[in-house]
Amino acid sequence: MSFENEVNQASENPQNSHWDTLCQLANANKEFFSPHQDECGLRICTAHIVVLDIVKELRPLCEEIAAIAPQYDFDENTPGNGYRSFISLVDKSILHCEGICQQIYNLRESVLFRKTNYMREIEACSQLIASLSTFLHHLKVLHSWSELGMDNRPSLFPSEEHSSQELLDQAGNIDQYCFYGRCLGFQFKDSIKYLMKTVLVSMASFSEAYYTNGSFLGRCTNSVKYVIDPEARARRIVNVSQRADVYFCKSFWYLHDTHLLHFVRVMMIPSLAINQVISIPPEPLSIPSISGGPDVQIPIPVSHVGKKPIHVKLWSSKRRIGMVGSARAGGELYGPSDVLVFHCHGGGFVADSPKSHETYLASWVVALDVPIISIDYSLSPEAPYPRALEELVYTYAWALKHANSLLGTNAKKVILIGDSAGANLNLGLAAKCLQLNIKKPDGIFMAYCPVLVEFVPSPSRMLGLTDPLLPFGFMMRCLRAYVLGDTTLDKKDKDNGSGEFSKSDTESFAEVSESDLIAIALSPHGDKADESQLASLPSDSTLNSVSLAEVDNTHGVELTKSEDKSETTSQEYIRKFLDLYKNMSFKRSSTSVVEQTANDFDISDGKETSNFFGFPVPRSGSRIRELDTTCSKSPTEEFVFTVPKDPYLSPYRHTDEVLRQLPPCKIITSDLDPCLDDCVMFGRKLRALGNNVTLDVFTGLPHGFLNMTVASKEAADASERCVKRIQELIDM
Template identity: 45%
Template sequence: MTDTEYNVNLNQSECPKGVTENDEFEKYMLNLKDLCKNNADYFSHDNTENGQRMYLSFMAILDNMESLDPKVQRIKSVMHVFDFSETVPGNGFRSFMSVVESAIKYAIELNIGIKQKRESMLFRKTSSAKDIESCSHLLSSLDVCLKHLETMLEWSVDGNLFPNEDHSPDELLTYAEDINQYCFYGRCLGFQYCESLRNVLKVISLAMAIFSEAYYSQGSFVSKATTSFLTSTKYVSDPELRAKRIVNITTNAGVDFCKAFWFLSENELMNQIPSVVSSSVAVSKLIHLPTEPLSINFDGNEINVPIPSSYIGKKSVQVRLISQSVHEGMIGEAKNNKNTKPPSSGLLIHCHGGGFVAQSSKSHESYLRDWAKALKVPILSIDYSLAPEAPFPRALEEVTYAYCWALKNTHLLGSTGEHIVAAGDSAGANLILTSSLKCINLGIPPPKGLFLAYMPCVVNFVPSPSRMLCMMDPLLPFGFLLRCLKAYAVPDPNQMCKDFAFDNNSDTESFEEITESDLQELQAHKSPISETSDTLTYGSLSSNLNEENEKDVDLNQCDIEKSEKYVSDFLEKYVLDSDTETEALKITAPSMKESTSSSSIEYSFHNRVSTFVSTLKSHFNQFMGNDENSKPSASQESVLPEMTDTKIKQDFKFTVPQNPYMSPILASDDLLKQLPPTSVLSVELDPCLDDCVMFAKKLKYLHKDVTLDVLTGLPHGFLNFSMLSKEAHEGSLLCIKRIKELFDLPKKNTDESLT
């Protein structure tokens, strides 16, 4: 599927490291077999129901081990062929070997615990029987997974982790039907991850099950709250019921549920956590960029930047400026601030993850604050519009436009623009890369470096080894991943009709009614909602903002009323929104008639407050599932309470366009050769790991400056847990180190940030 070939022989001899790992793995296998035989012999004489259940489970584990062993040996013998390099091992085949090893260690712990307590009067036989049964199901499911991995090995040609066009995503969907997913979301949930994240992932999975009950239930707020309380008890005490609910949700719930659940991290309480727990910053403000004509002068050529216009019309692009310090020239900051520092030589452009359908710069602020402190450069995080309301290429258009605006207006961001690096995670990494390719194609200079974390560079459900990890991923489960890809890559025809109708009512032309002086007046005004960050709207400013701040101006009452009227009307129209909203969620208030009377000003104020209250009510209703637009259809209501027999491939049969601006690994070699130095980071248990490995290998083949890091024990999206897990925090520090290397900052500073 690419025009780059890799001459790698699958029959190469094992690397020395593989032999060492094999010896260690054999020790675990033998240890587990001995323990299972010992426990099976003990419970073979126990004629109680639970005793016989345990005996059969131990025997099932022994059978599974016999079946697993040859598959493991075969995969281990060739998995090193797919690595990026000898020093950077990592690919989907290795990941499954790690998962199998974690499962065996988990089984050993269970067996040891049962062996030590089985003769005690306090031995909980019923609970232990359920635990060991779940473990036997886990190993059985992994055995089925390895069977499919062997098939993928046969499909692999010359070390390519992606099969050729003869094998379609339908084949992987068929595999999904064969795998028992319940065991991955019940008692064994999180067994493959580091210890510090297991309880966190269990809480998230529990929250998903409870939230789904409220989301799909009927009735009033009180009845929904009662339902949530009652179901929380049963899901805590019954892991099997929780697993059934989670698999049911991830199989049958629509993308609206995915968005609603992931947007729980956007509520006001969660938004306050970064300011309390994370590093303090001097600047964290929203800026709305009106999509006006924009051009970039490069090498004497004037290049016009495409204005975002697909699906939802010409809407302002929202960005967030984060900086540890106030730098000279920063938009909305007075020049005479005694703490103002000179412009930074660097600027980091950032795009958040969220599967193209959820989250914002605010929900990623927890680690962005730490980055701003360590990097000591301003960070501009782009809140692109979200699918399915704004599918491809809308987000790409907005990210490209915002980058070009930043490139031209670095002085307003407190930077000289000497070193501009771009970074993103997950969907945001995809947009950072594709926007860089777009800029290269337009003749606009891309960033000086790219940092891409756990990036999907094939926006399709290709049957690769790492993609199968989503069968057991509590954060990015199989159904959610498919729905996110479909929402972004395959627009809903009904949504397209709605979007075009919405575009006819676009209010972006109203920017022409606001003068430059009015826009300048707005720069120092805080958002009427947020007390923790500023919300600014940037227009076409030709004068120096800082000079305006230095002037002493005497205003009479008429001038004040006129100024307040302009500010009120403009805030009403473009700025009155929570700093956690994204373009896909905004509701533009109706424009007001011109008036300079005090009663009009009072009406405007009350109208703004009313809009704010309505917005809060809307968000609250969405959280509780009361929103008319987000209510599930009758079919969904009947589907979700009970698992249906509908085949999953019937729901997810769709064709994704082969577009390099959607799936950047499809880009031509000539285009990829023009990319700047690139640092790719992924995790061993990431469904997108193979994407990262293959993309890094392709850049390496093209003799590009590229690095690849593969972290162990962490899930996709680990950056959002950097405050909760030691390993996730260490992963974030490695991200900082790689970004500093792209900025080409002194190594001394890099080392200091990691201590």
Template identity: 35%
Template structure:
């Protein structure tokens, strides 16, 4: 996109609308809405004129922050890409208004509200560009993080806490992502708000489901209310809320649907491995061995839970020894209960998987949809580890359990249907971090390292240090900064003394099968149906009138914000150009910076690991998202490994959010991105051929 052309077109569109709606005749037709549109377009003009030279300064240098010339991707590029999406939406809406304002079906209030929302978004994106400009000036050349300037990072956290974010969760929700994902994002946001309203109420079962359903409709009708409530929830609700909401993917309904939609497998077996010491040969001299202790951190020895998935039954997978580790769930299909199923020989490959979930939520069950696909497409057994979760089990418990599971798999690969000639570690997000740190731990213990790592959008720096891609947490509905900081602090053990497991009515996992089905199914249906039915209508009475009154109130607040005259929360923690200040939130977020020393432990944040702990890693394949707040984690870690001479590749997929692997069945774009991950794993297994 030629930005000069885009800014010129936007300037012309703004002038046309200002001229048209400044006319007295337009005022007679559309009433006070004309004043709103004129004021809004003037503010858009002001923002665009200030932003245009900023864009040029970023374009001139952002290629210096890429991994290499063939892999254009870093947080600065992403900010420009997001701004481009916002400008295109504004330009499209402006042209629509200019062409259709005389139509009898033209909804002046609706279009004014749309333009005001994107004006607010443009204002906040302008602020993010100023913050990113500060990063370029303060960081070393080519560096995306302020790893040494803790005061600067702390001020970024404070600035985030007071900035207005609701505009990105209302009418502008998901504008930066692929259009095919926007209905899904709306459903997630509405479900989260509805659940947040009932979270603190002492209700469970059908009562909770009914309340959530009844409250969801108003957030479809009223985008401004949706944005304000989502901002409030993401800023102020505790860690247990996030755990319980994210664990909706564990419900019988969703896992059942995923199993129906995913590839069938002949083996899906849950295992519980007792905590006994293991003897493994040393990598340097297989005639010597070392002892691997079971997980011990925080509460002493305990079992490790895993899930074995195999598209075909292989030798060893129906053995009495393996079935003795079963947690009570029989294999979905096995040679022992279907005698005519022919057992396949041991595979030379073994895939060991660590799931994502911010170290605080989800299990292998949440990720079954793509694990089943991998097992079939690669024709390989998949062992997925259900490590203990924070804050109940902070670092290093998850790492110890994953490392023990890796060692147990090497020693008992014959039970898993594999000779383990080639072993690949794969994981997403937090699981990607564990893939890297487990490999580091294997090197320090002197045992065999895996033959390759595929880490999708991994977290390699578990701090709240500022980077250009981390600025996206201001606008990301799936990874808001408040939730990210809570996850990082939970893994560091900051809240481990006071954290309690989610129980009772505060967890969606506590809902029965029928209740969860009612909540999930009806919320989705209500969202789609009400959206399509009510959007072209004017609210007239009852609840609709209340929604209309709320919109009028929000419009007045928007006008006040557009003029920047609100005295609320006007304190700035960073310097902006004279005459500009971002919009401020009505309530500050309470964000605790990651100040615990554990966060900078190299086995927590491998980006901070010394070269001695990284040298000798197997080939690392990183698959990152251009629109992910953790993009810079992957770019900087890939650069670090490359500069050491370590084998590494980085692929950056476009237009998708963090967590795309779990969304692989939702759209063509997520399916293609998941295919990239599969290709990287296949590349690891094919390296011996």
């Protein structure tokens, strides 16, 4: 029988697998190139030998891990956990290697055969499966560390008697370069693979502009090289993920908030009747207690950066009675909605804004036909924990109080939705509602949420060593920034980085007087609204900070003289906000958002930077930022730090009594998400306590896939499933 027939039979026979096909192709190629005495021929032959040796070791390891993986699933109908994820990675790596070996086999005698190129391809394949073999050995260690969870099944989180440093010390021999070079994106859906290459080329090029190592011309040359040289790109990405500080992460993630990308998003998302930014001044606020006692005084956020307005964005597909912006919006005027959806964006606690998540939220607004309000909370490291949570609690209470008068809803049902860090904050908000004895949300939707914000190794968290979008180093620096902040920032830096009004997300302004708000507050709660009252409210994208005292009708406490001196009045906020907008509008007409955010987060000095293709480049004479490529200290050493076992940091640590009182939860994640195990374990814990909880695990999608809906059909399909789950919460 010819070799071609053997390969075809192996592919068609169910008893054989891609493992067998790969071995047959590797053996055939090894025999073909073994007589070659040139360097490329010898290296191709050696790489195939290595592939054969590793496959021999990897196959029984894979079968061993596959046997234990089902023990950790959410349930028998929802397969998914970090052990299964690495089995999937191995299977996809075998397919990838098989494809490269097949190409070599088909083209090796052709005059078009690029020997040097395929030498590098097969060497990259050998490095890929070798790294995955090392991962599987580490998974065996994690399995031995496991203890029973409260549902009497093995936990994906190791017992606390084992130090995370133990695994870090062993993980040093994992070759990360293969995941960012020629094999980049092998584990993802096809629609995601090309997006990954674009993102990583952008990251590597952006790092050349952000850091000032070498000459300007050299950095420009390197940026071009990252497009055509996968090995150079991989070296740069690994170096950046291990050495770059959290400010690099912030600046890079803010790239998708540039005017150009925002314009592209706007062209691809549905238009909404209401797209309004509201600025909430930090004034005394009280709302009714659910027990019928005295009104609950909601604490004003003051941690780290003091009192400042909180910006929220309101979206609605319909203009509704009692909704800001309805006056000039066209179309029929509808009654208030019974539902309010409260959104909190992700971004590792350090980046992003409601605008950056508008890609999928706009379609959700249309599909759900309910208003969505999204909070633009203060970010770390300038405003670390608990600042963001304080702002969420205050904004949630404000939304309940002004649902009828500003948001066009009677808020009979309130659903919390959030992704990643935003979902973590929403869980903290729900627990705070129980603590304050105020109305708790009626449902929680969580997307790829970290529920244990501590340095605890789990199988899926090891995916961070392979993940292009959420590298392990980035993930740990964001965690550290949220927990500890940045002690190197002095007061001036903090004011520049996240001070009052520094994070305004505004496109246009319209001054709104208190009488306007009173007019809409007096409109009927439903049927007959006076159009003349509504007409005074603008439909521009921004509502200024104004005093809501008269709308509240509860602000009967007069400020003392000392308070007058220390607190800024609402009218002052209006003036400052308008002044700021005028200044920012002038700057934005001549500079990009990327440059502005880079300046905000550059703690080197206050000097301006020039701009190179939208990337920030320090001017001569300013303190330069350099990427430390020669540090003898292991990159993993800085990741070992003490994190308080605070349940508002890590919702998984809430008491059983608190978790039992949480509303129904819908959780979605991906099999390639480093937060997969967090979602699985949190779902298992809630279900063991009797909560109503569901879990969906999508395949082949990365962390943050909701932001990819315009580029990936699979991500768009997952987004539709999310809408279905949110609708289920609304209908409960």
